[in-house]
Amino acid sequence: MELQTGILPMYSRTPTNLAMTAAGLDYISGGRAVLGIGASGPQVIEGFHGVKYDFPLGRRARERRDLPEGVARERVEYRGKHYQLPLTKEDGGSGLGKALKIINHPVRDRIPMLLAAIGPKNVELAAEMFEELQPFLYHPDYVEAAFGESLAAGRAKRDPDLPELRIVIQASALITEDADEIAAAENAVRHHSALYIGGMGARGKNFYNSLVQRYGYVDEAALIQDLYLDGRKDEAAAAIPQGLIDAISLIGPRSKVAEQVERFRASGVGVLLALGLGGPQPRLRPQARATIQIIGGVLLIVVGVMLVGGCGTSSWTGSGCP
Numbered sequence: 001m002e003l004q005t006g007i008l009p010m011y012s013r014t015p016t017n018l019a020m021t022a023a024g025l026d027y028i029s030g031g032r033a034v035l036g037i038g039a040s041g042p043q044v045i046e047g048f049h050g051v052k053y054d055f056p057l058g059r060r061a062r063e064r065r066d067l068p069e070g071v072a073r074e075r076v077e078y079r080g081k082h083y084q085l086p087l088t089k090e091d092g093g094s095g096l097g098k099a100l101k102i103i104n105h106p107v108r109d110r111i112p113m114l115l116a117a118i119g120p121k122n123v124e125l126a127a128e129m130f131e132e133l134q135p136f137l138y139h140p141d142y143v144e145a146a147f148g149e150s151l152a153a154g155r156a157k158r159d160p161d162l163p164e165l166r167i168v169i170q171a172s173a174l175i176t177e178d179a180d181e182i183a184a185a186e187n188a189v190r191h192h193s194a195l196y197i198g199g200m201g202a203r204g205k206n207f208y209n210s211l212v213q214r215y216g217y218v219d220e221a222a223l224i225q226d227l228y229l230d231g232r233k234d235e236a237a238a239a240i241p242q243g244l245i246d247a248i249s250l251i252g253p254r255s256k257v258a259e260q261v262e263r264f265r266a267s268g269v270g271v272l273l274a275l276g277l278g279g280p281q282p283r284l285r286p287q288a289r290a291t292i293q294i295i296g297g298v299l300l301i302v303v304g305v306m307l308v309g310g311c312g313t314s315s316w317t318g319s320g321c322p
Contacts, residue, residue: 004034007116007134011045011053015083016076016102022113023106031107034132038116043201062125075099114168118211120150127154127165132271137193137208138169139215139247140267146214166270173250173274175257175290185251185277190237193248197221198228198236217241250274250291258294 003025008018018037025033039045042053077099078085086097114132117123126133127150135147155165172192174185196208203225212221220241227236250257264272274291 002032003029005036007036007038009040010037011051012049020102022111023104026106026111027104034112036114041201075101123147123150124154127151128157132166132168134168137248140263142215143267167268168271169269170273171250172277173291174277175254177253186245189249190240194237198224
């Protein structure tokens, strides 16, 4: 089993702070840790963290992966475009900074990193420099339309010594033939998706809305956003096409879920994070066993409780909600 962090928002952590987190996890897991990071967006970063959302590609992603691999073992000296370690007087510092190293050593020289990304440039960066890519609201039938060009551009620059890029996705899961349970689970996915497609950003600046448009849902994306930003959240959720709900989730009878798992597998997914919608823990256990039986040993799986409507508690964004 691998131990992966949630998607840590890069703007609220310095590169060395992320390195310390990764080193600690690598140590306690015996070399089985994966560090997940993401840029989030200006609404969350500036509204919830109070940090300017600038240079998301270079400052917040590239230099975090580009920092020397010895960051967790050696004294850190780094001269990047956005980060200088140590910060000298010439860089605007006091002149008292010195090159330091952290106390805890990781097990491995290079700790695998995951970049959560859906924008073209960040997807390209993930394909170039990261071990894993985690796109959100992943539709297995539109990988080429949404990400194909970016993946190809990044892989063309990828170091041949790196392993093949692994695609990680999350999908809400509930195996049941009960129509009421299916409807309730799909409704939860609708509201959660509407939050991102409609409310996680502003008109003209919503990465998730743009992604759904690349899937071909141009008019639907505009309607969902208009309804959500007007405060009509239930109507926004209801406006999400059933086909999109079916494509991004694992809900329904065993046979339907198995077919959807194969769609994910065929589209290139290497890790499936199945977020259980089974309710209390006693109910989740048989759900977990059934889901694992369907997925088998090819895809890895994590089954947990999906939090809907809990602002500030989302484990995969680490951020607040509008």
